[in-house]
Amino acid sequence: MKRSILLGVLLGAGTLSMAAQQGPAGPKVVDILKLKDNLYVLTSSTPGNAATFSGGNVAVFITDGGVTLVDDKLAGWGQAVLDKVKSVTNKPITTIVNTHTHGDHTGNNGFFGASVEIVAQENTKTNMQKMDAFKGEGAKFLPGKTYKDKMSLGGGKDRIDLYYFGRGHTGGDTFVVFPALRILHTGDMFAWKDGPLCDRGNGGSCVDFPRTLQNAIAAVKNVDTVIPGHSPMQTPKDLQEYQRFTADMLSHATDAMKAGRSVDDAFASFKIDKYPGYKNERVKAAMQAVYDELKK
Ligand SMILES: [Zn+2]
16 A cells, blocks of 8 residues: 555656646546457557557456566556456456566556566666666566566466567567467567557667568467557468568668668658558658668
8 A cells, every 4th residue: 555655656757747748637448358268458559549548458368376467558557457457357467578668568567566577578677777667766666577588487378478589669579479379469569550660779670670570470380369569459461461561661761772862762662552551650760760770
């Protein structure tokens, strides 16, 4: 009890500025989608509408020993997450996997408390240490368990496999596989059907992005459903298409740069209609990231 009051004070500043960004405060409600009897997804993850955008898709995996969350949304949405978890199980949340450092995936580590085991790839822990939310008193909500290339949690039907396949959205993105359920959570390595966001300040790379996705596709077999970072459920075919899209975009930008053409020019001549259902709202920024990276 005491801790949660203290936490409220600690997170107060961040929560206030978040509320200011999000406009008038309404009831925070996240949607829930059932994929399996023991796996749900907390959605409301599409950026754009500040009133309904709660952060990335959260996987809720109900095991014999308790509930594991993959990501935990934006600060201020912890109660809404907890309410939805309680609507499907009375087991306690025991583990949180942070797929990467960003606040829309790590925002409620503090809300769920230091008794929950928090797990992330080691570079993500390093990135999180630079965030205000995890400085000082907040440091106890950093991942207590990290890994480098691969790690499994639990066993049997409750096993979760965590993989790091290289740089992309950040320099520490985890792919989370639920082998018994044939489900993969990609975090923001497949956020949406649009240009990838490559956070170079946190080790991300739009140049390495397609190769990292290829590594994931080659290593992770036996999956039927893909939970993306910020859009509706996808299939492995969609992930393969996204890999081709990122590779295509990279080679297009690289060729244009070598030919001395501008980013605007590279963007204008990139044919998005080869990819049905894709948007090009973030393609130019991704191409700019390629230019910036190759220029060095
Ligand atoms: Zn992100």
